[in-house]
Amino acid sequence: MAMEALTMPWKQLLLKALESNSNLKHSSYFQLATIGSNGRPSNRTVVFRGFQDNSDKIQINTDCRSHKIDDLKYCPFAEICWYFTDSWEQFRINGRVDVIDGSNADPVKLKQREKAWFASSPRSRLQYLGPNPGLPSLSEQPPLAPSLDPSTGPVGAFCLLVLDADQVDYVNLKINERLIFTSRENINGEKFWTSEKINP
Amino acid sequence: MAMEALTMPWKQLLLKALESNSNLKHSSYFQLATIGSNGRPSNRTVVFRGFQDNSDKIQINTDCRSHKIDDLKYCPFAEICWYFTDSWEQFRINGRVDVIDGSNADPVKLKQREKAWFASSPRSRLQYLGPNPGLPSLSEQPPLAPSLDPSTGPVGAFCLLVLDADQVDYVNLKINERLIFTSRENINGEKFWTSEKINP
Numbered sequence: 001m002a003m004e005a006l007t008m009p010w011k012q013l014l015l016k017a018l019e020s021n022s023n024l025k026h027s028s029y030f031q032l033a034t035i036g037s038n039g040r041p042s043n044r045t046v047v048f049r050g051f052q053d054n055s056d057k058i059q060i061n062t063d064c065r066s067h068k069i070d071d072l073k074y075c076p077f078a079e080i081c082w083y084f085t086d087s088w089e090q091f092r093i094n095g096r097v098d099v100i101d102g103s104n105a106d107p108v109k110l111k112q113r114e115k116a117w118f119a120s121s122p123r124s125r126l127q128y129l130g131p132n133p134g135l136p137s138l139s140e141q142p143p144l145a146p147s148l149d150p151s152t153g154p155v156g157a158f159c160l161l162v163l164d165a166d167q168v169d170y171v172n173l174k175i176n177e178r179l180i181f182t183s184r185e186n187i188n189g190e191k192f193w194t195s196e197k198i199n200p
Numbered sequence: 201m202a203m204e205a206l207t208m209p210w211k212q213l214l215l216k217a218l219e220s221n222s223n224l225k226h227s228s229y230f231q232l233a234t235i236g237s238n239g240r241p242s243n244r245t246v247v248f249r250g251f252q253d254n255s256d257k258i259q260i261n262t263d264c265r266s267h268k269i270d271d272l273k274y275c276p277f278a279e280i281c282w283y284f285t286d287s288w289e290q291f292r293i294n295g296r297v298d299v300i301d302g303s304n305a306d307p308v309k310l311k312q313r314e315k316a317w318f319a320s321s322p323r324s325r326l327q328y329l330g331p332n333p334g335l336p337s338l339s340e341q342p343p344l345a346p347s348l349d350p351s352t353g354p355v356g357a358f359c360l361l362v363l364d365a366d367q368v369d370y371v372n373l374k375i376n377e378r379l380i381f382t383s384r385e386n387i388n389g390e391k392f393w394t395s396e397k398i399n400p
Contacts, residue, residue, distance in 0.1 A: 026285040033233035033243035033279070041241055043233035043281035045290055079233070081243035085226040085285065090245055130399065137378075137397040178337075197337040199330065 030082035034071035117154035230282035234271035317354035
């Protein structure tokens with residue numbers, strides 16, 4: 001088994017894919033799979049909210065009241081499947097998810113949550129004031145649009161998810177090439193990535 | 201909790217979504233989440249191969265040598281996440297998956313597998329003759345394109361997956377409506393569906 005030192009890390013490949021598909025609104029959407037407490041897989045579309053600072057940790061905003069929070073408390077692992085419809089590239093990103101809600105004890109994480117809140121559009125913030133997602137809709141009328149001062153910080157229902165990857169499976173269907181990236185730790189406990197070409 | 205008898209079953213909604221997005225090649229692609237024997241979720245893009253006969257069972261072709269087969273033997277449940285990029289509709293389809301390979305003891309299922317094989321293009325059949333997917337790529341050269349007589353039946357690596365749904369979560373982001381469909385059994389053991397409007 002040849003372990004090749006490929007020149008481009010997965011984050012660079014991903015940034016390149018995002019750029020070449022940037023004309024498509026849906027290029028920032030991907031599917032996040034988790035495991036429910038009933039032992040069944042669960043899968044939904046979410047929006048990419050960027051990498052955290054200069055790391056390769058992936059950020060997602062979500063509602064504290066959504067099922068995926070229960071899922072992640074039951075099993076903290078998730079896999080992103082991100083298919084780019086123009087460039088025919090797929091990234092499968094597996095890792096552990098940190099759930100950061102307003103009750104988090106770490107001030108640095110609370111700051112990250114606040115930063116994510118203000119980075120989202122005032123319009124998208126409004127959804128966290130809506131009725132409990134997934135519960136029966138009690139009214140035939142759409143609820144009155146709530147309003148929120150743009151300077152107001154994160155509301156209770158706002159939750160930041162941070163996925164720290166330890167494996168990335170990349171496939172490019174145009175050139176029929178597939179790479180697997182695996183994170184390892186060196187003797188100082190620092191994370192580094194190796195990559196290998198595998199059969200598509 | 202009002203249990204509404206909504207007029208359109210999920211299969212009709214799905215066929216309608218497929219039709220209104222049919223100009224896009226990727227509208228027949230969706231993400232299939234499973235659980236690996238390591239207890240982590242797994243997620244990948246696969247191709248919709250139609251409903252089985254007149255049922256609402258969803259067909260997928262795959263390679264017997266792929267990881268998802270091991271996953272489904274460990275846990276037979278899967279969730280499809282199918283996002284339609286033009287109509288902004290999402291279907292989350294959860295159910296049990298029947299894995300039908302050439303060693304299946306049921307002649308009816310073997311016939312379904314054969315039917316799925318011949319329904320796929322001769323070109324797509326060739327991939328099942330390729331090297332073991334996911335294993336290290338040993339050669340720098342692309343392998344010689346194998347050839348296959350169009351009348352040849354399913355090869356050993358060809359596997360038909362059939363997902364029998366018991367829950368479908370539908371959301372339409374254009375009108376901000378969400379429905380949950382749940383399958384139940386009547387006193388004769390026959391399957392029927394109920395649906396309810398829930399908060400998006």
